[in-house]
Amino acid sequence: MKILTKLLLIVVLLVVYAMTLVAFFHPDVTPKYQAYFIDHTLSEWSPKHYSSDPEQGMHFSKPGLPDWVESVYGFSFREDWGRWTDAFATTDPSIAFTQPFTGQICVYLVAGPAPALVGKSVSVRMGEERETLPFACAEPKEYRIPFHLAGEASRLEFVMSERPPREIDFAPNNNDTRRLGIAMSYLAIRRGSCADTTNAGGNPQLSVKEK
Amino acid sequence: MSQADTHLVGFLFAIVYLGEWLRSCNWRPLFRKEDLNKLIGLMLCPLGMALYMLYLYHWTGDAFAQLHVQAAWARFVENPLLVLRVCLRGKQWLQFGALTAIGGLLASVFLLKLRKPELAVYLALSILIPLAGGISGMARYLWWQPPFLYVVYVGVRGRAAAWAIYMAFAGGFPSIMSFSWFSGHYFVI
Numbered sequence: 001m002k003i004l005t006k007l008l009l010i011v012v013l014l015v016v017y018a019m020t021l022v023a024f025f026h027p028d029v030t031p032k033y034q035a036y037f038i039d040h041t042l043s044e045w046s047p048k049h050y051s052s053d054p055e056q057g058m059h060f061s062k063p064g065l066p067d068w069v070e071s072v073y074g075f076s077f078r079e080d081w082g083r084w085t086d087a088f089a090t091t092d093p094s095i096a097f098t099q100p101f102t103g104q105i106c107v108y109l110v111a112g113p114a115p116a117l118v119g120k121s122v123s124v125r126m127g128e129e130r131e132t133l134p135f136a137c138a139e140p141k142e143y144r145i146p147f148h149l150a151g152e153a154s155r156l157e158f159v160m161s162e163r164p165p166r167e168i169d170f171a172p173n174n175n176d177t178r179r180l181g182i183a184m185s186y187l188a189i190r191r192g193s194c195a196d197t198t199n200a201g202g203n204p205q206l207s208v209k210e211k
Numbered sequence: 212m213s214q215a216d217t218h219l220v221g222f223l224f225a226i227v228y229l230g231e232w233l234r235s236c237n238w239r240p241l242f243r244k245e246d247l248n249k250l251i252g253l254m255l256c257p258l259g260m261a262l263y264m265l266y267l268y269h270w271t272g273d274a275f276a277q278l279h280v281q282a283a284w285a286r287f288v289e290n291p292l293l294v295l296r297v298c299l300r301g302k303q304w305l306q307f308g309a310l311t312a313i314g315g316l317l318a319s320v321f322l323l324k325l326r327k328p329e330l331a332v333y334l335a336l337s338i339l340i341p342l343a344g345g346i347s348g349m350a351r352y353l354w355w356q357p358p359f360l361y362v363v364y365v366g367v368r369g370r371a372a373a374w375a376i377y378m379a380f381a382g383g384f385p386s387i388m389s390f391s392w393f394s395g396h397y398f399v400i
Binding site for chain 2: 003006007009010013014016017019020023024027028029033036037038040045077088166168175177
């Protein structure tokens, strides 16, 4: 009888552990939870949104996100000048918009590369369209990236050909463990051709035209 | 026991328990009456943690929510050796945490030398697992661990001077930590 009780206890414990394994391997969470807490690709859980439109742009140093940006993926924490992308969880950082864009648009971006990306280029993708963003030097510049979107696109993605190294491995004096990619300060999207428009957000500092 | 309810201690203790059991029967468990008792004992070790994971799964859908929620404080699982490397190049308390972890790992090696492999594995994992999440609070992951206290015991046994130094340190260090806690220093968590 005692042995039967012990065997029954073992069976009960096995069932508990089997259930735990099933729960472990099959999380039942929302895509947002998965992206932020498990995959670490979503950069902010519940950002506050401030009033802005795509033409006014998005300052990456400003707390929160503009109305037209739903969420950002693959970005590090906010700094005084803006935000680095960090390939810790994803090599393809992206910005998801609340509204889709279509037709001819111009993406203004003030950005600079991490030391490991100087001299290399990054693909910028919106919908089915893909453009190249060349990083010739380390200084941040204004880039104007034209897109002719045949369909709707609600996400701007930066596709890196390889995972950037950790700063601590690339620069021996640097104690930063992040896998820095692009330092972004400002982003705006205007309808029409890049040639038709003036500087991003009317900001006179953003006068270097790379593309 | 309360630690085993919600922490990895239960799983780690199961490793020690299994090692000790297998060694005691020359690595050939026969599953006789007494072995059945030992098997139940082994299966009870991580039970608290398993039930807690099921509880979390029930409420959040994520059995590992207690680990994943660390993302809210920007704490992610990293290579423990990388964490050590960064901290050794960091400021004083980071260096202290790194040296504490290294001291604990050396104590694990010492336990192997003492032919206590289960305790060595337990201690090493007790250090490496939290180290993967960062150096914060490393002191509390080491100083109360029974295998480490055993190493201390072996070290000071029969040496009055060493015993006195250890007692002074064991009394003084928590005092510093307590003072630091109440004065808002971040390294005490």
